[in-house]
Each structure stands twice: as structure tokens, then as C-alpha cells.
Amino acid sequence: MAAATVLRHFTPISSSLKPPSRHHRRFLHHSLFPKLPSHSPPSLLKFGAENSEPQPPPSLPETDCPVPPEQQPINEYQSLSSSFPFSWASGELVEYSSRLFLTGASFAFFVGLPVSWFGSVGPEYEPVKRILAASSSGIFVVTLAVVRMYLGWAYVGNRLLSATVEYEETGWYDGQVWVKTPQVLARDRLLGSFSVKPVLTRLKNTLVILGLSLILVVNLGNSPIASSYKTYKDPRDRSSMPIPGAYNDETARTFEPEAFCGEPSSDEPSSDLL
Template identity: 60%
Template sequence: MAAASIALTLLITPKFSPKPIPKRSPTNSRTNSSAIIASSSSSSSSSSKNGSPPDTECPVPWEQQPVNEYQSLSTSFPFSWATADLRDYFSRLAVVGSSFAILVGLPVAAFGTGAVADPSAEALRCGLGAASAGILAITLAVIRMYLGWAYVGNRLLSATVEYEETGWYDGQIWVKTPEVLVRDRLLGSFSVKPVLTRVKLTLVGLAISLAVCVCIFINVDDPRKMQDHAGVKVIAGVYNDEAARSFEPNAFLPEHDFS
């Protein structure tokens, strides 16, 4: 009886059949991986479309980023002169000043003076005028360098960047990330500030030289001040009895002789 009941129970109870696990088709896995790669590439390309690293997500256009502006300025004319060594820097400035003094300043100074009685004094004034013109040309070039480097230095040291997104006066401001801020400030402190210091010292030296040339030019007696009055040469600042008689003959009449 016991064996019969057990056999009946086994016949009535349904057997357990586990559900088969669906296999992942290789087509679906390949599709998913390609979608992930495409999404990652699109995100990286969108973040690096302006030439910045993917982790910075810089929206500033490539040519308006301070680090790229620094690289462009350091290779452009004449701003690259300020980053050269002292010998090349001063030699280039000297060539510019000498060329301007000889080709422009000297002809203008010679044409403005004309023929005079004292060639030595007039030659000194002509040389001072040409030198002043050359110094002025160098000063304008150095001022241009200073303005360009000061602009880039301020953008590197600043925590924000002002830029135009499309170039149609749609100004935007981007706050630098900590990594970009550290990089820009290191570049501005160790690369731009020494250049600005050199340019400032050059401007001070040029200002002193120009002031000295102007003072000497003013204090040199102008030969054109020498005039002929009744056949007597009169020199400004020098007393002469003959010249005084030509100017005021009545003062030398006998009735005014007190001797």
C-alpha cells in the first residue's frame, strides 16, 4: 500500500522544468558597443571642439583662449622681439630707430633748417632732431608691444574669460576651471610678467633719452637767430657796441656822453 501511494503521488505531481535562459545575440551586443563608442566620441568631440582638453569643457573659441593667444603673440611681429634674448632685442630696436632716423628724421631736420651761417651748430641740431625722431619711433613700437603683452597677461591671470561666441557682438563670460586657472596663472607669472618688466624698463630708458635730446636741442643756440642789422651781425645774448649803435644811434650822441 505504501509503495502504491508513493507511485500515485509521483504521477499526479507535475515535474519541474526550468525555463531556458535566452542567449544574447552577437548582433545586439555589437550594436550596443558601437552605440557607446559613438556616444563617447560625440561627447569628446563636443568638449574638445574648441581645442581644449575633454575634461575642461571650455566653450571659448580656440583663437580666443588665453593660452592660444599667448602662443600666437609670442610668434607674431613685432611682439616676438620682447621674448628674444637681450642682444637680439636691443639690436632690432636699434635697427628700427636708426632706419627711421636716417630715412625720415634726418631729411626732415635738414630741410627744416636750410642754409645757415654756423654749420657746426646747425649740424648738432640736425643730428639731435634725427636722433629724437628715431627714439620716438622705437618708443611707439615698444608701446605697441606693451599693450599686446599686457592684454594677454591680464587674460591669463584673470579667473574669467570674456569671449564672443559667433563674432556678432554676443559677448559671453566663462569662469575658468581650477586646472585651467592654475595653468594660465603659471604661464602669466613666469612667461608674461618678465616680458612686461623688460618692456617697461625699455620705455623708461627711451623716455629719459628723448628728454635729454630735447633739452640739448632747446639749449643749443639756433644759428638762425643771428641777424644782420645795417650790415652788423647781431648774435642773441651777446652785447656789442657797434650793434647797439645800429639799434639806438641817438643813445650814443655827444650830449649823452657822460665820460
């Protein structure tokens, strides 16, 4: 009896245990390795290259805009800022001024000066007046160019700052009006305030300077100062002629040199006095 008890204590433990059943193994697996919940965010389960894929860009504000692309204010602004000569106004101040000066000087030299010099009677008698007339023509042409630029920039600026956009679908007879979305309105007004308004201010100042210059040149051309500079005496100038009805030997020789041919001048002593 005692021997049987001792042998039972020294019997291997594995021989006294039964292998776990299938249900028991499933319970242990679920207890030690719980399943991840299905509602976990997919971003936590993606690793490597799958998580670095670029996302599609958000839709543009003009996606639902019925206005044709060429009539949208943002596209009109881009087209105007890169076209000739409207792009001059949005450039650097030195470049803008030099282009206007070269335009006016070229027109005055190649067009205004030949017309004023050869298109009038006796231009060689008053060269200063002819040069001032050519300069005024150059200033006038530059003024027209600046006015054209101002009208174009003012039109685009009004469309950018306005809350509505007028457009044509197929022709001039079917005009429509589109109300801008908050995103488009904020972007257009920001662009109009910080990009278009400075250009309009520059063009206004240019028009004032050109207008004052044109008035100054015209007044100088009509002043006696410009008429006083002559290369030689103008035969049409009758300021030195004697009073009508009084005889003057010098005037008679000017109009009838043949009648005094062979006769002594007033400077030579007369033979009757000898």
C-alpha cells in the same frame, strides 16, 4: 587451498583494478588543475604585443571649453609670442636691444635727418641741432613701438591670470563669460607669472630708458651748446650788429655794398692825410 592463496598474491594489480569512471576523471581533473577565477584582472592574462598597445590620451582641459580657439588665452599667447614685433620682447636681451636700436637708427637716418636738414631754413649753420632733432625722432618711433608691444602683452597677461574669460560667440553683441576650470586656471596662471610678467618688466624698463633719453636729447637740442657749433656766420644773426641809431661802416658795407664801390676801406690810409 594454499596454492590458490599464493596465485592470488602474484596476480597483477592492474587486473584487480577497474578503470576510473567518467565522474572520477572529472574530479581528478578539477582537483589537479583548478580553473582560474573569472574575476582575475585582464592585465594578468595579456602577454606579448597585446599588453604593449598604447592607451588613448586623456582629454585636454579645453575639451568642454565653449570659448573659440582663437579667443582662448593660451592660443592668444602663442600667437602673440610668434608675431611681429611682439616676439622681440620675449627674445634674448642682446637681440631685443639691437633690434630696437636698428629700428630707431634707421628711422632717424632715412626719415628724420632728411626732414630736419632740408625742411628747415639754414640747416647748414647748426648741424648739431639738426642731428639731435633726427635722433629724437628715432627715439620717439621706438617708444611708440615699445608702447604697442606693452599693450599687447599686458592684454594677454590679464587674460591668462584672470579666473574668467570673456569671449564673443558670433559677434560683438553676444559677449559671454566662461569660468576656467581648476586645471586651465593653474596652467594659465603659471604661464602668465613665469612667461608674461618678465616680458612686461623688460618693456617697462625700456620705456623708462627711452623717456629719459628723449628728454635728454630735446634739452641738448635747445641748449646753447648745440647752437654754438656753426659752419660759418649766419647772416640772420644780429648779435654782432651795432646799437640801433649808431653808424657803422662795416654794417653799411654788408647791407649796401654798391654804395661803397670804389671807395677805400677803413684799413687803407686816406689820401687826405698824405
